[in-house]
Amino acid sequence: LGIRIAFENTKIKGYLEYVFENIDSKNIGLCYDAGHCHAHFDDEFNYELFKDKIFAVHLHDNHGRLDEHLLPYDGTINWEHVINKLKEITTFKEEVFENILKLTPCEHYLDLGAYRGDTIKELLTVDTASWLTDVEDIKKFYELVGDHVPAEMYEELAALEARLAK
DSSP states (O other): OOOOEEEEOOSSTTHHHHHHHHOOOTTEEEEEEHHHHHHHHTTOOOHHHHTTTEEEEEOOBOOSSSOOOBOTTSSOOOHHHHHHHHHHHOOSSSOEEEOOTTOOOOGGGSOOTTOOTHHHHHHTOOOHHHHHHHHHHHHHHHHHHGGGSOHHHHHHHHHHHHHHHO
């Protein structure tokens, strides 16, 4: 069927090792999540052990405590280190990138019990200037990754920038 399953590095140390020791299949792999690695394991990750198993990567940032899903460079991840390690062990040709560029706040993702009226409107307002600053940071991040960034991500970033410029 051509279906591949990627297990993500989460909060449980050692579970990926257990999965790969007990399931022998070329269709079982890893979704490396940089944010989880930073928040849950203080950036400890055995890149070499999993180098042939990375099917996908989730690149988002945080401040080392919570899985905040911030844009790269909005937290404290050492992106140069992460990208260089990923470049060493993978070609980035088949990987799937979790992309947070299209995510904007919406009511069904928020617990609005304590908020009323204008407060909700304020919570759902996009700070255009801040997002445009983030776009510039993302461009720098793409430069760091180089030609490994899929063309679709450049297109989505350009579309986001155009929407924000309106």
